[in-house]
Amino acid sequence: MLEQIDLKKKLSKKEFQKEFPEVQEKLRQVQADLWGAGVPMLIVFEGWDAAGKGLAIEKLVSRLDPRGFKVHRIKAPLPEEKMRPFLWRFWTKTPPRGRMAVFDRSWYGRVVVERIDKEIKKKQLPESYEEIRSFERQLFDDGAVIVKFWLHISKKEQKKRFQACEADKYLSWKIEKEDWKHHRQYDEYTQAVEETLERTSTSFAPWTVVEATDAHWSHLKIFKTIIEAGLQGLDRKRRREAALQVKPAVDTEQITRHTHPTILDKVDLSLKLDKKKYEDELKKLSVRMRELEFEIYKARIPVVVTYEGWDAAGKGGNIKRIASQLDPRGYEVVPIAAPSAEEKAHQFLWRFWNQIPKAGHITIFDRSWYGRVLVERVEGFCHEDEWRRAFQEIKEFEGNLAEFGAVIAKFWIHISKEEQLRRFEERKTSEYKSWKITDEDWRNRDRWDRYEEAVLDTLENTSTTYAPWTIVEGEDKYWARIRTLRVLTEAIERRIS
Amino acid sequence: MLEQIDLKKKLSKKEFQKEFPEVQEKLRQVQADLWGAGVPMLIVFEGWDAAGKGLAIEKLVSRLDPRGFKVHRIKAPLPEEKMRPFLWRFWTKTPPRGRMAVFDRSWYGRVVVERIDKEIKKKQLPESYEEIRSFERQLFDDGAVIVKFWLHISKKEQKKRFQACEADKYLSWKIEKEDWKHHRQYDEYTQAVEETLERTSTSFAPWTVVEATDAHWSHLKIFKTIIEAGLQGLDRKRRREAALQVKPAVDTEQITRHTHPTILDKVDLSLKLDKKKYEDELKKLSVRMRELEFEIYKARIPVVVTYEGWDAAGKGGNIKRIASQLDPRGYEVVPIAAPSAEEKAHQFLWRFWNQIPKAGHITIFDRSWYGRVLVERVEGFCHEDEWRRAFQEIKEFEGNLAEFGAVIAKFWIHISKEEQLRRFEERKTSEYKSWKITDEDWRNRDRWDRYEEAVLDTLENTSTTYAPWTIVEGEDKYWARIRTLRVLTEAIERRIS
Numbered sequence: 001m002l003e004q005i006d007l008k009k010k011l012s013k014k015e016f017q018k019e020f021p022e023v024q025e026k027l028r029q030v031q032a033d034l035w036g037a038g039v040p041m042l043i044v045f046e047g048w049d050a051a052g053k054g055l056a057i058e059k060l061v062s063r064l065d066p067r068g069f070k071v072h073r074i075k076a077p078l079p080e081e082k083m084r085p086f087l088w089r090f091w092t093k094t095p096p097r098g099r100m101a102v103f104d105r106s107w108y109g110r111v112v113v114e115r116i117d118k119e120i121k122k123k124q125l126p127e128s129y130e131e132i133r134s135f136e137r138q139l140f141d142d143g144a145v146i147v148k149f150w151l152h153i154s155k156k157e158q159k160k161r162f163q164a165c166e167a168d169k170y171l172s173w174k175i176e177k178e179d180w181k182h183h184r185q186y187d188e189y190t191q192a193v194e195e196t197l198e199r200t201s202t203s204f205a206p207w208t209v210v211e212a213t214d215a216h217w218s219h220l221k222i223f224k225t226i227i228e229a230g231l232q233g234l235d236r237k238r239r240r241e242a243a244l245q246v247k248p249a250v251d252t253e254q255i256t257r258h259t260h261p262t263i264l265d266k267v268d269l270s271l272k273l274d275k276k277k278y279e280d281e282l283k284k285l286s287v288r289m290r291e292l293e294f295e296i297y298k299a300r301i302p303v304v305v306t307y308e309g310w311d312a313a314g315k316g317g318n319i320k321r322i323a324s325q326l327d328p329r330g331y332e333v334v335p336i337a338a339p340s341a342e343e344k345a346h347q348f349l350w351r352f353w354n355q356i357p358k359a360g361h362i363t364i365f366d367r368s369w370y371g372r373v374l375v376e377r378v379e380g381f382c383h384e385d386e387w388r389r390a391f392q393e394i395k396e397f398e399g400n401l402a403e404f405g406a407v408i409a410k411f412w413i414h415i416s417k418e419e420q421l422r423r424f425e426e427r428k429t430s431e432y433k434s435w436k437i438t439d440e441d442w443r444n445r446d447r448w449d450r451y452e453e454a455v456l457d458t459l460e461n462t463s464t465t466y467a468p469w470t471i472v473e474g475e476d477k478y479w480a481r482i483r484t485l486r487v488l489t490e491a492i493e494r495r496i497s
Numbered sequence: 498m499l500e501q502i503d504l505k506k507k508l509s510k511k512e513f514q515k516e517f518p519e520v521q522e523k524l525r526q527v528q529a530d531l532w533g534a535g536v537p538m539l540i541v542f543e544g545w546d547a548a549g550k551g552l553a554i555e556k557l558v559s560r561l562d563p564r565g566f567k568v569h570r571i572k573a574p575l576p577e578e579k580m581r582p583f584l585w586r587f588w589t590k591t592p593p594r595g596r597m598a599v600f601d602r603s604w605y606g607r608v609v610v611e612r613i614d615k616e617i618k619k620k621q622l623p624e625s626y627e628e629i630r631s632f633e634r635q636l637f638d639d640g641a642v643i644v645k646f647w648l649h650i651s652k653k654e655q656k657k658r659f660q661a662c663e664a665d666k667y668l669s670w671k672i673e674k675e676d677w678k679h680h681r682q683y684d685e686y687t688q689a690v691e692e693t694l695e696r697t698s699t700s701f702a703p704w705t706v707v708e709a710t711d712a713h714w715s716h717l718k719i720f721k722t723i724i725e726a727g728l729q730g731l732d733r734k735r736r737r738e739a740a741l742q743v744k745p746a747v748d749t750e751q752i753t754r755h756t757h758p759t760i761l762d763k764v765d766l767s768l769k770l771d772k773k774k775y776e777d778e779l780k781k782l783s784v785r786m787r788e789l790e791f792e793i794y795k796a797r798i799p800v801v802v803t804y805e806g807w808d809a810a811g812k813g814g815n816i817k818r819i820a821s822q823l824d825p826r827g828y829e830v831v832p833i834a835a836p837s838a839e840e841k842a843h844q845f846l847w848r849f850w851n852q853i854p855k856a857g858h859i860t861i862f863d864r865s866w867y868g869r870v871l872v873e874r875v876e877g878f879c880h881e882d883e884w885r886r887a888f889q890e891i892k893e894f895e896g897n898l899a900e901f902g903a904v905i906a907k908f909w910i911h912i913s914k915e916e917q918l919r920r921f922e923e924r925k926t927s928e929y930k931s932w933k934i935t936d937e938d939w940r941n942r943d944r945w946d947r948y949e950e951a952v953l954d955t956l957e958n959t960s961t962t963y964a965p966w967t968i969v970e971g972e973d974k975y976w977a978r979i980r981t982l983r984v985l986t987e988a989i990e991r992r993i994s
Contacts, residue, residue, distance in 0.1 A: 246739045461703065
């Protein structure tokens with residue numbers, strides 16, 4: 001593919017100046033339209049050293065509204081970044097709706113540079129490509145436009161540019177030994193780049209190879225490609241809106257696919273522990289938990305614990321017991337409420353990517369990304385296609401964590417409808433707990449059946465070997481606390497051994 | 498995941514009989530609606546031996562309109578089937594729009610049974626999962642509904658059923674030594690199945706695990722799942738139609754991303770051969786081609802040759818020269834015209850899957866699957882999202898062939914607009930060639946620029962290391978014929994050595 005690229009393409013200054021002002025104006029207009037429509041755009045610049053990425057980016061942003069874009073220069077990962085899954089630093093940099101993010105080098109470093117430098121193993125490549133594709137697909141499905149450029153020059157041209165740079169007394173510092181080493185590896189790189197373009201040029205995030213020998217030519221091509229992609233993104237947005245106008249013909253709720261009794265009906269809610277036994281176990285397991293906290297710290301293993309469950313199921317008290325003996329420098333509890341405006345302006349997993357533990361640390365989520373397929377589904381805060389797609393997106397997210405080595409434990413704390421009523425009543429009457437019960441809790445209770453349907457779908461669709469669900473019998477709080485502690489400690493032990 | 502399945506679920510006969518007639522009626526209705534809307538459905542039954550797949554399928558189809566479905570029993574691949582990429586026998590069995598295909602076992606045999614029996618290597622697994630996912634995604638994108646069931650029973654239950662079968666004098670033949678062997682491997686299989694469900698449960702083709710201890714329970718769950726999936730498919734169809742009503746805001750044609758000069762402008766059309774040289778070369782290369790035909794036959798390598806090019810570019814004469822010395826038992830020329838009604842009722846690649854060569858054979862396509870991104874795009878025979886998606890679909894199709902070991906050579910025979918006019922005029926006046934020129938040819942000529950845009954996009958988006966394009970300088974027919982023969986023989990030689 002790269003061999004066939006005609007690197008002699010060029011434009012005279014006159015030709016360029018004739019066309020460029022209009023194209024630049026169009027780009028500004030597209031930026032404004034994307035902003036207005038709330039369509040985010042990611043622009044990736046990859047290419048050979050000295051191919052002119054920096055210059056192209058300068059040209060690109062020179063006339064854009066500066067409030068609307070952000071340029072990210074990506075270098076080798078910092079120690080802080082190495083302690084998270086490789087996509088973390090890119091997920092956290094995805095633009096909010098309507099804005100542009102320009103990447104000077106990107107997540108493709110992994111499958112090109114790190115591959116040549118043997119920092120990732122060949123057998124990790126298929127997994128890495130898959131992670132990249134699903135990252136881009138998730139953003140696309142969320143409405144983003146993704147444009148990727150490979151700036152291409154010949155080996156000879158690169159040498160010429162390096163030498164010119166070295167000969168210039170103000171620029172010579174820019175060319176290091178490392179650069180010449182890469183230059184000598186041009187052919188080896190070509191192979192890696194070819195494979196990368198093949199594996200990751202998708203309908204949702206295609207690559208454009210830019211003949212970069214001549215700057216005029218390449219700048220014009222880059223501008224036009226971005227304009228075209230932007231217009232397509234705007235059309236897609238409007239098409240999607242039209243599609244969402246269509247009301248379902250039949251209410252699938254009627255189908256009640258989950259023929260009773262369900263796995264939730266089968267949960268043995270009579271299980272309990274007496275106080276003495278509870279206190280003995282709690283002490284033993286808390287101490288063990290603390291030891292394990294230290295062990296995962298040494299072994300650089302991140303641990304993700306997720307709590308979901310009915311209102312008043314006892315998540316808070318349960319979490320307190322897990323954390324009671326832990327060294328606070330090693331763990332964090334993250335309560336998840338309704339998303340903020342900033343969070344809503346990103347793909348729904350963005351805020352969780354921002355919160356994942358670094359290697360060696362524990363993060364306990366009190367409610368989580370499962371809100372998408374539970375409360376957001378039931379309350380209609382997202383569209384049906386969004387929550388259906390989310391099962392897959394969540395599996396991919398957890399898969400990214402697991403691939404990085406994380407222990408993932410997910411708890412559904414289960415209580416009966418009757419027990420919930422009892423606890424609600426108790427809260428209402430007990431003065432110091434009354435703040436805990438709101439009108440919303442009562443309203444949720446009315447929708448118990450619809451929530452139950454959503455919970456069952458979730459357990460069925462998102463339980464994986466690397467991130468299994470545990471349904472915790474929550475009627476007796478003592479039992480539930482010991483159960484979660486035991487499952488969690490065992491999961492960590494399995495991972496360590 | 499499988500461990501958590503509650504295999505004790507059951508329904509009393511009374512409960513079943515109360516609910517079943519209504520559900521069966523609904524399923525018939527859904528079948529009729531899918532038929533009316535032209536939405537195809539694939540239903541996959543996988544599961545343990547003796548889990549009741551046969552019975553479930555019988556029950557399922559018992560009240561369906563028999564013109565509307567087809568049951569496919571999938572066994573180990575036949576010799577004929579082994580000579581094609583593994584998806585071939587499934588692609589060719591995909592249902593036309595509005596019909597159902599029920600698979601008793603399926604393409605999942607590869608990643609479960611063949612994996613345990615060591616017929617595929619562990620390192621082939623990621624590729625196999627990816628092939629399966631893209632197969633299902635392509636069908637989904639084309640509007641199909643895909644429902645996949647894993648019928649689950651315990652090892653103990655399986656043993657009980659095997660023994661009961663053996664004890665029955667009419668059924669005992671059904672249980673063979675192989676079955677008991679698989680039974681003993683239950684745990685090993687479980688692991689493979691878990692991984693498969695995880696890797697291939699997608700938003701577009703989710704798995705449903707069916708607790709199959711009790712037939713009533715499992716039949717009801719199967720019916721309800723199919724009904725729900727069918728209703729979703731119908732909604733999706735209507736949403737898509739609404740989305741297609743939206744007209745593009747801006748004409749992206751205006752952008753003319755391909756700044757001149759393009760790779761086509763740069764083709765050196767002055768290249769030519771004199772008759773003597775041509776005849777010498779032709780003789781030499783034709784003989785070589787015949788030798789290679791024999792060699793690929795011995796080595797079981799399939800060869801796919803694709804011709805595209807301007808009208809009157811000389812594809813026919815070129816193909817004739819390639820084939821002139823070949824043994825007709827080893828090759829086939831497939832001319833591609835507008836799709837028939839049956840072909841239109843399938844995803845666009847279906848008819849090409851039906852035509853791919855078996856191992857050791859050569860198929861030469863005179864026009865091809867590239868019609869999707871050329872004539873269908875330019876003439877508006879498919880929607881923009883369809884031809885944009887097709888770049889990816891085509892790469893996956895060719896990737897499947899390459900993964901199977903095929904040599905793929907793709908030729909764009911290029912001539913100038915002036916040369917085309919000259920040839921058209923010549924055809925018009927030459928009596929024996931006049932049938933070759935039609936009004937359509939003249940009309941296509943008027944759209945030269947739009948075709949050129951489509952050709953450039955195609956060359957840019959679909960040239961891969963495993964299936965590269967060759968732009969053939971076609972102004973001189975002698976030159977063009979020798980060039981294609983040389984590229985083809987060299988490609989085969991590289992593959993053999």
